[in-house]
Amino acid sequence: MKKLSSAQVNAFNMTTRELSCKLREIVADGSERIEIHNTCGQRYIGTGLGAVQLDIYGTPGNDLGAFMDGAEITVHGNAQDGCGNTMNAGKIIIHGNAGDTLGLSARDGKVFVKGNVGYRTGIHMKEYHAQKPVIIIGGTAQDFFGEYMAGGILVLLGLNLQEGERQKANFIGTGMHGGVIYVRGKVEDFQLGKELGTADLNEEDYDALGKIVNEFASYFGHDAQEILKCKFTKLYPLYLRPYGKLYAY
Amino acid sequence: MKTYLPPKFIIERDQYRCTQCQACVSQCSFDANYYDAEDDEVRSREENCVGCHRCVVFCPTNAITVRENPSSYRRNESWTHEAIEDIIKQSETGGMLLTGMGTDKGYPIFWDHLLLNASQVTNPSIDPLREPMELTTYLGQKPDMVKLTSDSTDIETEITNQIKLDIPIMLTAMSYGAISLNTQESLARAATEAGTLWNTGEGGLHPSLRKYANNMVAQVASGRFGVHSEYLNMARVVEIKIGQGAKPGIGGHLPGEKVSLDVSATRMIPQGTDALSPAPQHDIYSIEDLSQLIYALKEATNYTKPISVKIAAVHNSAAIASGMVRAGADIIVLDGLRGSTGATPKIIRDNVGIPIELALAAVDERLRKEGIRNKASIVVAGGIRNSGDVTKAIALGADAVYIGTAALIALGCHVCQQCHTGKCAWGICTTNVGLTKRINPNIGTRRLTNLLNSWSLEIKDMLGGMGINAIESLRGNRLHLRGVGLSDTELKILGVRAAGS
Numbered sequence: 071m072k073k074l075s076s077a078q079v080n081a082f083n084m085t086t087r088e089l090s091c092k093l094r095e096i097v098a099d100g101s102e103r104i105e106i107h108n109t110c111g112q113r114y115i116g117t118g119l120g121a122v123q124l125d126i127y128g129t130p131g132n133d134l135g136a137f138m139d140g141a142e143i144t145v146h147g148n149a150q151d152g153c154g155n156t157m158n159a160g161k162i163i164i165h166g167n168a169g170d171t172l173g174l175s176a177r178d179g180k181v182f183v184k185g186n187v188g189y190r191t192g193i194h195m196k197e198y199h200a201q202k203p204v205i206i207i208g209g210t211a212q213d214f215f216g217e218y219m220a221g222g223i224l225v226l227l228g229l230n231l232q233e234g235e236r237q238k239a240n241f242i243g244t245g246m247h248g249g250v251i252y253v254r255g256k257v258e259d260f261q262l263g264k265e266l267g268t269a270d271l272n273e274e275d276y277d278a279l280g281k282i283v284n285e286f287a288s289y290f291g292h293d294a295q296e297i298l299k300c301k302f303t304k305l306y307p308l309y310l311r312p313y314g315k316l317y318a319y
Numbered sequence: 320m321k322t323y324l325p326p327k328f329i330i331e332r333d334q335y336r337c338t339q340c341q342a343c344v345s346q347c348s349f350d351a352n353y354y355d356a357e358d359d360e361v362r363s364r365e366e367n368c369v370g371c372h373r374c375v376v377f378c379p380t381n382a383i384t385v386r387e388n389p390s391s392y393r394r395n396e397s398w399t400h401e402a403i404e405d406i407i408k409q410s411e412t413g414g415m416l417l418t419g420m421g422t423d424k425g426y427p428i429f430w431d432h433l434l435l436n437a438s439q440v441t442n443p444s445i446d447p448l449r450e451p452m453e454l455t456t457y458l459g460q461k462p463d464m465v466k467l468t469s470d471s472t473d474i475e476t477e478i479t480n481q482i483k484l485d486i487p488i489m490l491t492a493m494s495y496g497a498i499s500l501n502t503q504e505s506l507a508r509a510a511t512e513a514g515t516l517w518n519t520g521e522g523g524l525h526p527s528l529r530k531y532a533n534n535m536v537a538q539v540a541s542g543r544f545g546v547h548s549e550y551l552n553m554a555r556v557v558e559i560k561i562g563q564g565a566k567p568g569i570g571g572h573l574p575g576e577k578v579s580l581d582v583s584a585t586r587m588i589p590q591g592t593d594a595l596s597p598a599p600q601h602d603i604y605s606i607e608d609l610s611q612l613i614y615a616l617k618e619a620t621n622y623t624k625p626i627s628v629k630i631a632a633v634h635n636s637a638a639i640a641s642g643m644v645r646a647g648a649d650i651i652v653l654d655g656l657r658g659s660t661g662a663t664p665k666i667i668r669d670n671v672g673i674p675i676e677l678a679l680a681a682v683d684e685r686l687r688k689e690g691i692r693n694k695a696s697i698v699v700a701g702g703i704r705n706s707g708d709v710t711k712a713i714a715l716g717a718d719a720v721y722i723g724t725a726a727l728i729a730l731g732c733h734v735c736q737q738c739h740t741g742k743c744a745w746g747i748c749t750t751n752v753g754l755t756k757r758i759n760p761n762i763g764t765r766r767l768t769n770l771l772n773s774w775s776l777e778i779k780d781m782l783g784g785m786g787i788n789a790i791e792s793l794r795g796n797r798l799h800l801r802g803v804g805l806s807d808t809e810l811k812i813l814g815v816r817a818a819g820s
Contacts, residue, residue, distance in 0.1 A: 086614075090618055094621070113611065113614070113615070114614065114615055114618040117615060117618040117619050118548065118618050118619045118620070118621055132611055133602075133611060133612075133615045136615040136618070136619065137546075137547070137548050137551065137615065137616070137618075137619035139547070139548045151602075152602050152611070152615075155602055155615065156543050156546055156547075158547040158548060171601055171602055174543075174601055174602055175542075175543035175546070177543075177546075177547060177587060190601055193597075193601050194541075194542065194543065194595075194597060194601070196543075196544075196587065196588050197588075197589070198583070198584070198587035198588060198589070201587065217601075218595060218597055220588055220592065220595070221588065221589065245595065245597075247592055247593060247595065248588070248589060248592055310575055310589075310591060310592045310593065311574070311575045311592065311593045312593065312595075313572050313593060313595070314574065314575065314593065315414065316414055316415055316572075317414045317415050317416075317417040317664075317739075318408050318409060318411075318412035318413070318414035318415065318416050318417065
């Protein structure tokens, strides 16, 4: 593998704007990999930087990788709200938990979360041909997981659940009209939005899921085969037009 | 189920003039005219007529008259025709009544109660035909003070990105999908030629319109359709859409039938699925969150674009606007009660929001009182019908206006309020390939630039009459306005004195 020219930034006491200017400067100087240390709440890290590798130590602030276009971000800790907001391309790997609205309106790219996530993960994620965002969560999610989802793939593993314990989220996929959600373990009908159908996974599903889980396992030191052994449920939208009958013309 | 609805319009065909040419049959996209081959006669299905006048205009012998159905129910001030017929429709469908355009209710139009001043004796009026008259408008944050260099030849203060408009009239947000591509191209080209801006609406940018990106406002709304960094960076202004005057507080559902192959490519969603824009933006639940998105967009465009935030004019607009400015908006857009749309529940359109004149006056006043009026430009939209409305809006405190319905009327719209059906016979609010050809972008551009030119001439005439030679001098100059037929409270909110005082 080609060695990337790298740089380090100490984000201690830096404002969001100072850090973002610094990062732009470093990228303009030709660095392809940047380590950011002592990160403490600075927002929009990775926004507007293009295809660069970022290793973040500490806790990045909201909107990490918002409108991101090809960066690869590894967070060695937790992420906050709005991570991957409207991201267009790239990858975010979080070795911890993430907050609300992870991957809101994402259009492409991948997000891997080792731990748990907050509310409205993958809300209004969409897809178009080859652009198909993927979000996989190792732990559990809060309510409205995949709300308004219009495309892409969401995977909820719940690896930290006890044997037989059901997923935490309610209102899963409310308003969903595109894409697919794979949930590992137990999820009851009452936890699902009324626009969803459930099915067992077919070969194609296992194919897609296998690739995602393998990549997930490789980042966080899991055994992919062990994860895939458990039963998964496929959640899919019943209607392309969930609200088509709402109106009188 | 047999419908109890009577036809809304009567189509009268003068048999002496009619040549059975069937132009009306091919022009009607609502199937209201048909040819009866057996009798060799053109006839009408009046129950389908929406009163769009396409057949009237295109009948080569002027044989057609369309008029409102004169049949009336027993007179009743409470149970009007509309009230009765809305219930009939609902009892036959069980759905929310959907409609298009702005509200047609008789809410007060304050523009018609405001009058402009003119110079007489004590100061000379200016003849714009012979003297230069300035309509140039700059949108964006203005500094608190301007400091000159020591030799006074240049400005030392750093001026943030300003958007120069040759006229204070912009073409408002109308997405591709809601309107046809030819319509959007007409708007984009006219804006470019007239030195003003057009707005993508929430539908992304079609590749064929990229060449007009330098005059484009790129909208970012709750569905985030077609939003990516290239789109944001191409635009002159990025606009966050929170709300719309025709449907404050609710989202939008572009029906799957309108999501054609080309629309799907522009919005970047699969063909035939509903394009659902959620009611709120789910990353904005507060002023602090708005600020977060404003700065996310500034980061995504490296602080090169002014960020505009558009809200519907509602009860607390003044306080909300103050928050928007403090959140970092460079431009705030207020869309009033009479604002239009491609589709909205009728009950929302006709009952929610406040008139733009009151909202504008309240917001301008509030920002002035708080000393932050210079931090953002104010743009108003929703029911601007002529250059008089534009001039009064500027005197009331707006920096510029957005026009939508007026621009569509220039293109052929007859305000029949059927935008939501996707069957627009004028080829404007439709993605039906056969119908969209009815707008020729060359002609459309000309009609729009003509309109903008007419209004510019008229504004200059009004300014000259007031003895003012730059629109800048009229901005927020409410002494040039007087109110007629308004209550004391209304005058107070508008910040305008009664005519005669």
